[in-house]
Amino acid sequence: MNTLPWWKNLSVLRKCVQLFSFVFLVYGSVVVGFYAADKISKALPALACAYDTKTADYCVLIPLQHQLGHLLGPAIKAGTVGLMTVIPLLTTLGTFLLLFVLLNKAFCGWICPLGTFQELLGLIGQKLGLKRQESLDAGVVDRVRPVKWMMMGGLVVGLPLLSGLGFIDHSLGDPFCKICPSRIMTTLFTGNIEQLYVDTASPTYMILSVIGDGLFGIILFLGLTLRQPFCRICPMLAMHAIFKKIGLIRLVKNYTSRCDKCGLCAKACPMDIREIHTSQEKDILFPDCTLCGRCVEFCPDKGVIAMKYAVIPIKVSDPQYFKHRNKAQKAWEKANLLAWWNNRRSDTRSVNI
Amino acid sequence: MHMRNAPEVFRLIDGKDARVTLMSPDLSTVSIHPDVSGQVTIKPDGMEYFHVLIARHDTADTSTTAIQYFHSFGRPTSVSPSLLVNSAKSELEIIPDPLPREHWLYRAAHRAKFIIRFKGKPLANQVVELTTENGSRQAIKTNASGRLAITLPDDFPITHAGYRHNQPAELLLDTTYTFNGHRYRTLLSAPYIVNSAHWQSFSGGLLVAGGGMLMGGLMSWRLARRRKAVETKTRKREQS
Numbered sequence: 001m002n003t004l005p006w007w008k009n010l011s012v013l014r015k016c017v018q019l020f021s022f023v024f025l026v027y028g029s030v031v032v033g034f035y036a037a038d039k040i041s042k043a044l045p046a047l048a049c050a051y052d053t054k055t056a057d058y059c060v061l062i063p064l065q066h067q068l069g070h071l072l073g074p075a076i077k078a079g080t081v082g083l084m085t086v087i088p089l090l091t092t093l094g095t096f097l098l099l100f101v102l103l104n105k106a107f108c109g110w111i112c113p114l115g116t117f118q119e120l121l122g123l124i125g126q127k128l129g130l131k132r133q134e135s136l137d138a139g140v141v142d143r144v145r146p147v148k149w150m151m152m153g154g155l156v157v158g159l160p161l162l163s164g165l166g167f168i169d170h171s172l173g174d175p176f177c178k179i180c181p182s183r184i185m186t187t188l189f190t191g192n193i194e195q196l197y198v199d200t201a202s203p204t205y206m207i208l209s210v211i212g213d214g215l216f217g218i219i220l221f222l223g224l225t226l227r228q229p230f231c232r233i234c235p236m237l238a239m240h241a242i243f244k245k246i247g248l249i250r251l252v253k254n255y256t257s258r259c260d261k262c263g264l265c266a267k268a269c270p271m272d273i274r275e276i277h278t279s280q281e282k283d284i285l286f287p288d289c290t291l292c293g294r295c296v297e298f299c300p301d302k303g304v305i306a307m308k309y310a311v312i313p314i315k316v317s318d319p320q321y322f323k324h325r326n327k328a329q330k331a332w333e334k335a336n337l338l339a340w341w342n343n344r345r346s347d348t349r350s351v352n353i
Numbered sequence: 354m355h356m357r358n359a360p361e362v363f364r365l366i367d368g369k370d371a372r373v374t375l376m377s378p379d380l381s382t383v384s385i386h387p388d389v390s391g392q393v394t395i396k397p398d399g400m401e402y403f404h405v406l407i408a409r410h411d412t413a414d415t416s417t418t419a420i421q422y423f424h425s426f427g428r429p430t431s432v433s434p435s436l437l438v439n440s441a442k443s444e445l446e447i448i449p450d451p452l453p454r455e456h457w458l459y460r461a462a463h464r465a466k467f468i469i470r471f472k473g474k475p476l477a478n479q480v481v482e483l484t485t486e487n488g489s490r491q492a493i494k495t496n497a498s499g500r501l502a503i504t505l506p507d508d509f510p511i512t513h514a515g516y517r518h519n520q521p522a523e524l525l526l527d528t529t530y531t532f533n534g535h536r537y538r539t540l541l542s543a544p545y546i547v548n549s550a551h552w553q554s555f556s557g558g559l560l561v562a563g564g565g566m567l568m569g570g571l572m573s574w575r576l577a578r579r580r581k582a583v584e585t586k587t588r589k590r591e592q593s
Contacts, residue, residue, distance in 0.1 A: 033433075033435070034451045035434035035435050035438075036433070038455075039402065039429060039433075039434065053454060053457055133573065133576050136576065136580070137579060137580055137583045140576065140579070170517075184562075193555055194549070194555070196555060196558035196562060197553035197554055197558040198553070198557030198558050198560075198561060199552065200514055200553070200554070201515035201518075201553075205515070209553075209558070209561075210561050213558045213562045213565060214561050214564060214568065215565060216562050217562035217564060217565020217566040217568070217569060218565045218566070218568050218569040218572065219565075220562070221565075221567075221569030221570050222569040222572055222573055223569075224573075225573045225577070226573060226576065
């Protein structure tokens with residue numbers, strides 16, 4: 001067979017899962033029912049985005065900020081830290097960890113609605129024929145990498161806790177949500193325009209809302225030409241990186257000397273993890289990895305890179321697959337509006353001649 | 354901060370001789386006795402989600418029911434809130450469709466939907482009167498399937514910037530239906546909050562997002578230029 005059937009194409013399968021997850025997470029209550037979505041969100045707060053009324057969205061960051069700001073901070077201040085303070089926090093982390101053990105970082109690459117939205121933007125950019133920035137240069141990547149940790153430490157943990165302890169204003173109780181582009185994106189997808197606003201309630205709210213709206217705008221444009229712009233600074237990626245050793249999905253590499261001359265895996269990586277190419281270690285699940293599996297798909301050597309569920313291989317690099325996949329990718333990239341327009345113009349010209 | 358274990362306090366207005374019942378999320382009911390001033394204090398029952406307070410007063414020719422839903426914290430129950438909302442609480446009922454979530458109370462200038470039922474069947478063309486604590490009053494009719502959609506009045510006389518600085522007000526839906534010479538009246542009261550559009554500007558948000566897109570374009574151009582420069586440099590180094 002010369003072409004790769006779609007059900008054997010990992011990227012196509014991933015996109016199907018992403019589409020299903022997007023519909024489920026953004027319009028969750030339509031599927032499970034309004035009250036059921038609310039009840040699930042309440043019982044397991046890591047499954048909820050409190051700003052989206054239609055959803056069973058998965059986001060551990062909002063309960064984490066609220067519990068640090070509303071429960072732990074005040075309890076530390078009052079010296080009353082007890083079981084009732086810790087249990088909600090443990091429930092949140094427990095829910096997160098349960099899903100994390102099952103999915104590992106694949107949440108980012110296969111399920112996250114914002115990740116899917118950014119891939120959709122990339123697809124639009126590619127189909128419009130915009131000049132795409134397939135990968136960033138190493139200097140920029142290195143400068144961007146620590147931002148996700150700063151977002152995690154500062155916006156998700158530090159400021160909410162300081163707010164709960166009474167050191168800073170309450171308006172900094174959930175600063176990450178205030179700038180989160182997913183909050184704006186998912187609510188816009190449900191027809192609710194109320195999350196795109198400039199808030200004049202206080203200078204802090206105004207600054208946060210301007211950052212949030214601005215960030216959303218930046219991603220809207222940057223996503224057309226650059227792969228996964230927000231994922232690179234997302235605190236969820238940092239959160240996942242902390243626990244990556246306990247997840248069941250693994251990305252492993254059997255280094256060969258041929259790897260030194262190749263580097264296709266790093267080029268295929270949407271997060272520009274060049275270490276996949278240079279590493280001689282077995283474990284190549286790096287903190288920035290979203291487990292999209294593109295490195296496995298675009299490795300031309302048999303058995304060099306593999307994605308495994310515990311010990312069971314899900315996808316192993318294979319020269320035959322690579323050949324077909326590469327061909328399919330080239331054909332896919334060739335089909336865009338600009339190319340069609342240029343072809344049409346050259347056809348017209350030849351008719352005139 | 355959420356006062357998770359604070360008791361809920363309600364006051365019965367013109368509710369002398371009314372029988373008061375509390376329905377919990379697991380659909381269990383308990384009778385409540387108001388104090389001499391008509392105040393009803395409900396201690397937390399440890400169950401999470403919506404509770405319903407039902408006050409009923411019957412005379413020979415009239416049955417009046419007043420209903421208020423409220424949210425409590427605690428352990429989740431296995432009973433669907435749909436059963437609680439749809440369970441028969443009186444002959445004539447105003448059913449929220451749906452009840453707003455914990456963080457999403459009824460809001461001024463927002464649509465709220467209800468279903469009016471009599472003995473379980475929807476009432477078409479039934480007039481329902483809406484009054485608010487802020488002085489608004491309007492009458493709305495249900496459609497053929499007994500449904501009602503109201504845009505809540507944006508009638509807070511003074512609004513401060515930020516939800517935290519505004520107290521909720523009370524809205525009241527009131528409808529009466531006569532059947533076989535008996536008059537049934539039902540009232541549904543609920544808190545509603547100020548419209549955030551008073552301090553949150555959508556057009557401002559749109560403008561900032563537009564600015565962000567321009568910045569994204571600029572960043573995209575700069576990154577492309579930088580990449581090109583790096584590639585040229587690498588090529589030159591390789592050639593030399």
